[in-house]
Amino acid sequence: MHIVSTFGNVDFAKNMMMNQSMKGVEVERKVFPDGEKYFRLLGDVSGKEVSVVGNTNNDSEILEFLFLLDAAKEDNPSKLTAVVPYFGYARQHTLYKKGEAISAKVLIKALSDYADNIVTVDIHDASSFKYSNKTCSDFSASGSIADYFRGRKIDLVMAPDDGAFLRAKEIAGTLGCKSGFMNKKRIDSTTVEYNMDHIDAADSNVLLVDDIISTGGTILRSMEIIRNSGAASVFVAATHGLFVNGVDSKISGLCNELVVTDTIKSAYSKINVSQKLSGFIAGD
Numbered sequence: 001m002h003i004v005s006t007f008g009n010v011d012f013a014k015n016m017m018m019n020q021s022m023k024g025v026e027v028e029r030k031v032f033p034d035g036e037k038y039f040r041l042l043g044d045v046s047g048k049e050v051s052v053v054g055n056t057n058n059d060s061e062i063l064e065f066l067f068l069l070d071a072a073k074e075d076n077p078s079k080l081t082a083v084v085p086y087f088g089y090a091r092q093h094t095l096y097k098k099g100e101a102i103s104a105k106v107l108i109k110a111l112s113d114y115a116d117n118i119v120t121v122d123i124h125d126a127s128s129f130k131y132s133n134k135t136c137s138d139f140s141a142s143g144s145i146a147d148y149f150r151g152r153k154i155d156l157v158m159a160p161d162d163g164a165f166l167r168a169k170e171i172a173g174t175l176g177c178k179s180g181f182m183n184k185k186r187i188d189s190t191t192v193e194y195n196m197d198h199i200d201a202a203d204s205n206v207l208l209v210d211d212i213i214s215t216g217g218t219i220l221r222s223m224e225i226i227r228n229s230g231a232a233s234v235f236v237a238a239t240h241g242l243f244v245n246g247v248d249s250k251i252s253g254l255c256n257e258l259v260v261t262d263t264i265k266s267a268y269s270k271i272n273v274s275q276k277l278s279g280f281i282a283g284d
Helices: 007-016 059-074 103-114 126-131 142-149 162-175 217-228 244-254 274-282
Strands: 002-005 027-031 037-041 049-053 079-084 117-121 135-139 156-159 178-181 183-186 192-195 205-213 233-241 257-261 269-271
Touching: 002 007, 002 059, 007 049, 007 059, 007 274, 037 059, 049 059, 059 079, 059 103, 079 103, 079 274, 103 117, 103 126, 117 274, 126 135, 135 274, 142 162, 142 233, 142 257, 142 269, 156 162, 162 178, 162 205, 192 217, 205 217, 205 244, 217 233, 217 244, 233 244, 244 257
Parallel strands: 002 049, 049 079, 079 117, 117 135, 156 178, 156 205, 205 233, 233 257, 257 269
Antiparallel strands: 027 037, 183 192
């Protein structure tokens, strides 16, 4: 299989290519004086299986992603896969107010126009896939997260809400420990109360997991409750670390360790999901 990558995902793609069945394709990139961008594949992918790797949280990268998919498709590959380590805009997957754009739908349809199939990693809401007329698969990073914390004597894996509980349960199952989630109770239109009254975390090593850390508000509130419950230590892990407004520094300063996967490169990207993903795509 041949791998083409957007500029922002070059390191992720290189890790994927540690799978010996995968070979990289160089990309020529130019910017014309009027600001228009130019992309050209420097390898022949005609009749070959090709995966184009790109994230969709950066508008410039989205454009490059689509251009590279088109360049690959023009060379008539035998199969073309769009690999999206972090699918941005997945939280805009349905119509909330009249007049809105359903951003996830726009992106899924655009990728589907070029690719034969789409592979994501822990997409925030898989209902976005309903907008595609191609096969869509979501790869779980739970195994990679569990592997990282194996041997850390984790007693309890917690999710910040019931929507993330399945992930916590999967990781806890691998680590052989308990799992749970924060209770959320809406008090009024602006106030939400969190608690973990149904779980005893006293003297426990707790791993708090989520799919995305963006502004970090939910994670910070959950950490405070876990600490106040008498936990011995608190570790925080997520698949995607956006870390808006430098919230990573605040989180890392209040927990024993903060880690995320390599879907979005940061100083906390200590969990490699790219190599397992390559095996998933290659069918190993």
